[in-house]
Amino acid sequence: MMVRGPKGHAGLGGGTDLPVLLPAAERLQRRSERERLLGAPRLRLRGRDLAWLCLMLICFTGYAEAQAAAAGREPISIALLRWVPLLFQGFVFNIVISVLSMALGTVLGVVLGLMQISLLPPIRFSSWFVTQFFRNAPWLVLLFYCIFLLPFEIRAFGMRIPFPDWIKAIIGLSLPVMANVSEIVRGAVRSIPSGQWEAAESLAFNRNQTIWKIILPQCVKRMLPPWMNLYAILTMATVLASIVGVSEVMTLARRVLAAEVRNDLLIPLYGMILVWFFVYCYPIARLTQWLERRYAVKL
Amino acid sequence: MDVIYDWFRQLYIDHGINLTIVYDRFDRNRMLGGLWTTIKLSLTCLALSVLIGLVGAWLQGARSVLLRAVVQGYIQFFRNTPPLVQMYFFFFALGSLMPQVRNEFGFTQPMIDNYTWAIISLSFFAGAFNVEIFRSGIEAVPKSTVEAAESLGYTRLQSYIHVVLPLAFRVCLPALNNNLVNLVKTTTLAYAIAVPEMLYVANQIWSDAVNVPEMMTFLLFAYVALVGILVWVMRKWEQSMALPGYGR
Numbered sequence A: 001m002m003v004r005g006p007k008g009h010a011g012l013g014g015g016t017d018l019p020v021l022l023p024a025a026e027r028l029q030r031r032s033e034r035e036r037l038l039g040a041p042r043l044r045l046r047g048r049d050l051a052w053l054c055l056m057l058i059c060f061t062g063y064a065e066a067q068a069a070a071a072g073r074e075p076i077s078i079a080l081l082r083w084v085p086l087l088f089q090g091f092v093f094n095i096v097i098s099v100l101s102m103a104l105g106t107v108l109g110v111v112l113g114l115m116q117i118s119l120l121p122p123i124r125f126s127s128w129f130v131t132q133f134f135r136n137a138p139w140l141v142l143l144f145y146c147i148f149l150l151p152f153e154i155r156a157f158g159m160r161i162p163f164p165d166w167i168k169a170i171i172g173l174s175l176p177v178m179a180n181v182s183e184i185v186r187g188a189v190r191s192i193p194s195g196q197w198e199a200a201e202s203l204a205f206n207r208n209q210t211i212w213k214i215i216l217p218q219c220v221k222r223m224l225p226p227w228m229n230l231y232a233i234l235t236m237a238t239v240l241a242s243i244v245g246v247s248e249v250m251t252l253a254r255r256v257l258a259a260e261v262r263n264d265l266l267i268p269l270y271g272m273i274l275v276w277f278f279v280y281c282y283p284i285a286r287l288t289q290w291l292e293r294r295y296a297v298k299l
Numbered sequence B: 001m002d003v004i005y006d007w008f009r010q011l012y013i014d015h016g017i018n019l020t021i022v023y024d025r026f027d028r029n030r031m032l033g034g035l036w037t038t039i040k041l042s043l044t045c046l047a048l049s050v051l052i053g054l055v056g057a058w059l060q061g062a063r064s065v066l067l068r069a070v071v072q073g074y075i076q077f078f079r080n081t082p083p084l085v086q087m088y089f090f091f092f093a094l095g096s097l098m099p100q101v102r103n104e105f106g107f108t109q110p111m112i113d114n115y116t117w118a119i120i121s122l123s124f125f126a127g128a129f130n131v132e133i134f135r136s137g138i139e140a141v142p143k144s145t146v147e148a149a150e151s152l153g154y155t156r157l158q159s160y161i162h163v164v165l166p167l168a169f170r171v172c173l174p175a176l177n178n179n180l181v182n183l184v185k186t187t188t189l190a191y192a193i194a195v196p197e198m199l200y201v202a203n204q205i206w207s208d209a210v211n212v213p214e215m216m217t218f219l220l221f222a223y224v225a226l227v228g229i230l231v232w233v234m235r236k237w238e239q240s241m242a243l244p245g246y247g248r
Helices: A023-038 A047-070 A076-116 A121-136 A139-149 A165-191 A194-202 A207-242 A249-260 A263-295 B002-015 B025-060 B065-079 B083-097 B114-139 B143-151 B156-193 B198-209 B212-241
Strands: A153-156 A159-162 B100-102 B108-110
Touching: A023 A165, A023 B114, A023 B156, A047 A076, A047 A263, A047 B065, A076 A121, A076 A165, A076 A207, A076 A249, A076 A263, A121 A165, A121 B212, A139 A165, A139 A207, A139 B156, A139 B198, A139 B212, A165 A207, A194 A207, A207 A249, A207 A263, A207 B083, A249 A263, A263 B083, B025 B065, B025 B114, B025 B156, B025 B198, B025 B212, B065 B114, B083 B114, B083 B156, B114 B156, B143 B156, B156 B198, B156 B212, B198 B212
Parallel strands: none
Antiparallel strands: A153 A159, B100 B108
16 A cells, blocks of 8 residues: 555655655556556546537538539538438447447356455466456457357257347457456455455354345445446447448448448548447446546545 | 477368468468567557657647647547547548559559558557656656756756656556557557458468368467566566555
8 A cells, every 4th residue: 555645645654744756646556557457448538529529520521511512512411411320220239239248248247256256266266367368368359259250040959049240249249348347346346345354254144145245235336437437448349340240330331431432421421420439438438437536435 | 390280280180170370381471470560560559659658748748738739639539539440540531642652563552551550540549548648657756856856966858867757657657558558459450451460360361271260269369378478577577667665
């Protein structure tokens, strides 16, 4: 733990007035610990950024619109509006993928995370290994792995269960989510003061009861902000599915561009998708920040 | 070496596990090339992103309001958009605006090739995070320390090099390492603009030799090993650079 001087600065000797390092150092350290837990940087979206983005896009679209009018081509806004319903369907598909893979990843991750705090060394070690393995593998490689190696259908008991590529993408994206959730669970359990364990023991709770009735309820509060941040990151990562051919919003955007054969549509189109993602992730990121501040441990 | 190659060839004949990247010289060289490209790409982007971070942090301390606003806009843009979209933007949107040049065979080719675009976009992506990290690292060094260096006769540059940066760097290191590990994982995105790094080469090989499961498994383990080595080295470095009495 950090030794604190009387003025609240992190100090060497504890008794000195002189700050050895200013609070920024402490912030940076907390941040790096949080990022290490999450395996990804924390999103910090601000409303001002959206305003800037929209302004830039409007300026650019206006400029391109003027050029299109000068060249006697169809206005960009009309061409864009024609495709909005289709693209928005693709975007909703992205959201569906993100929700389902988050759900699957969370269920698996909580199990894996609880295995990580098991008292049996083989279970603890194997779940630690699985967690580290999937945390260190790039998301795209895991996605490729699932897309190419899972069968396109499963035959069981004379039934054919089809396995379309988007379900495979959900499984592929849920693997890194699982590893990160597992790490979040472990981190949250470890952040509960040991006094809680000892108090539970002195009240004759057994280990199972202690975990389910005392430790985990306290963990939920601590796990919520990093879990939501992970969800926002996952939502942005769903566009990776376009590389492996799932027809989500980026794939559709590329097809639209191919159908329209217009270069000036490129930036307004991708910009619109960018704004959609921003608008969807922004409330989540703000809520995360608010929860984080609310649940912050006051020192 | 031939014994090993023969063993893997026999493995294919006996069990159907076809690791062409071991016994086939052409595939082996392709895979080694891919591995080398990944490493080269990672190292170049690492160096450039640290450089961008240092310059950006320095510019953020500039007097000009405009300059600071530009740096802030750069950080916010690159932090909050998916790196894949950034890469497409650089390669397709900016790349199509660049002039074409004639190569030695007389064909026209773009002035900046896809490998360079990958380096540019990945460096800017990681650099945006580094600017913030370095800035808060420099912020963490108290003014009194700089004043103490001044009173000992250090010039501004000397105190920056001998006092501020060594302290700031040690404070930055954990956050910086997280970012660099992320960067190495993000290099796989260069696949999307056909840079022949490990994922792309593996794709070529499994298209030729039809050994998707073997190549995918190899790829997964190769990346985990690569990132694992990096994480391990960085941890050791962090431990040896830790400020005594500070942190855990």
